[in-house]
Amino acid sequence: MDSAAFEQDALALVDRLFAAALRLTRNEADAQDLVQDTYLRAFRSAGQFEAGTNLRGWMFTILHNTFLNQRRDRGRSPIDADSEAVEQAPDIRQEAGNPEELLLREAMDADLQAALDNLQPAYREAVWLRDVEQFTYDEIAGIVGVPIGTVMSRISRGRRLLYDDLVARSDAYAKRAGAGGDIRSRRV
Amino acid sequence: MDSCKDISPLVTRVADDEAAGAERGRVEGHVGECAACRVQLHAEREARQLLQDRSAALIGHAPLGLRSRCAATRTPAAQPVRRPLPLLSRAGWPMALAATLVLAVAGSAFYGLVVNPAKAVAAQLALDHLKCFTLFEEPAGLSPADVQAELKARHGIDIVLPAGQAAEGLTLVGGRRCLYLDGSVAHLLYRKGAVQVSLFVLPIGERLGQTGLDVLGHSAVAFTKGGRTWVALARVPHAEMETIAAIFGADNN
DSSP: OOHHHHHHHHHTTHHHHHHHHHHHHSOHHHHHHHHHHHHHHHHHTGGGSOTTSOHHHHHHHHHHHHHHHHHHHHTTOGGGHHHHTSOOOOBOOOOOOOHHHHHHHHHHHHHHHHHHHHSOHHHHHHHIIIIISOOOHHHHHHHHTSOHHHHHHHHHHHHHHHHHHHHHHHHHHHHHHTSOOOTTTTOO | OOOHHHHHHHHHHHHTTOOOHHHHHHHHHHHHHOHHHHHHHHHHHHHHHHHHHTHHHHHOBOOTTHHHHHHHTTTTTTSOOSSOOGGGSOTTSOHHHHHHHHHHHHHHHHHTOOOOHHHHHHHHHHHHHHHHHHHOOOOSSOOHHHHHHHHHHHHOOOOOOOOOGGGGTEEEEEEEEESSGGGOEEEEEEEETTEEEEEEEOOTTOOOSOSEEEETTEEEEEEEETTEEEEEEESSOHHHHHHHHHHHHHTTO
16 A cells, blocks of 8 residues: 555544544543544554555554553643543534434433443443444454453443443433433434 | 353344354343343343444544644654664654654655754644644643642653743643653643743753744744753744743743
8 A cells, every 4th residue: 555545544534533532531632632643653653554454443453552552651640631621522413304303313412422431441442443433343352452252241341331321311311301211212 | 041151242242243043042042031131132232223323423523623633743754664864763862753853854865955853843842832722721720840740750751840930921821741752842831921832841862953943933942951951932033932931041040
């Protein structure tokens, strides 16, 4: 793969990498730093990437490792406390739909975001890579650097925690609305 | 009937439609008898389906400008580096800086340009100055002592922050470790009225090579104290930058 094609393909992943970075850092400014550092490292290591192999998996692996390095080096330092105040909400695209659907989508997306953020980082990352990014178990094991059995147990546990959280939110929503409802009925 | 422990790893595969034949049959037989595993399978399917349905919205779009900032990181370090030039890979230079300069020099040979290493470093610092002041909120009541202690504790950067600038109208508004140059540079952020001022502290033994230069619309002034090179940088005329740098350097020069 020539360098121009490599760069173009890598940069096409910026939305996905930023979304994953946001889930890892839960902070938009730190997520931007993480993505930029990921690209810096990726471009610096471009010669090590084998054309025809899984660029998306390669980039996510760099993202994961860069996040671990940054977290180890920076921690939740008061020095970086300025970045904590930055708003966390990503720029979510809104699809067309009637007002009720849009309202439900917004409510569900907010609940989903909150439920995802409530997960422990290892569960959140495994569920995100599997269900949002559609990576295989093997690919996730390679990205995260853990055995496939651990990946599967994290996915299983993470999904269950997510489901239970959403059910609790749905129950609270139903009580406020004075009507029954589960997470399926709210899916739009 | 299989035990729940035996079935558990297979439930995820069934929820993902990855299991077939006997494997699927074992799970279906088990969940027909076991309410707990039935609920687990239902929960996994629901969560998976919901996330897949909303994946486009969850991924969304990166903030404006992030793509171009990421693209900017490819120059000049984007090209594969086979072997650094010995002159510039000497021990002591941070790896990122070395790679940057190696490629800048290699590029200059091709295009007939002459690289100015001091300007290359100053350009990196100017970019970091812009990025940090753009991205990060300014906290109130930041103590120089806290920043100093955290730089040492978290990053091993042992420096004594300048003191007494408040009297000159300079307020410390942030401190970070610069992501460039392998994270070995301290970046202190100040305000002087509406002017955003950065003070970078290079690792011991590193020099900028010039005491003053202009880059990317910013003025940079380097000075030495405590065995380190300090670089003050802001978007002000060079004479004003000299004055600001003198404030930083005045207390223990």
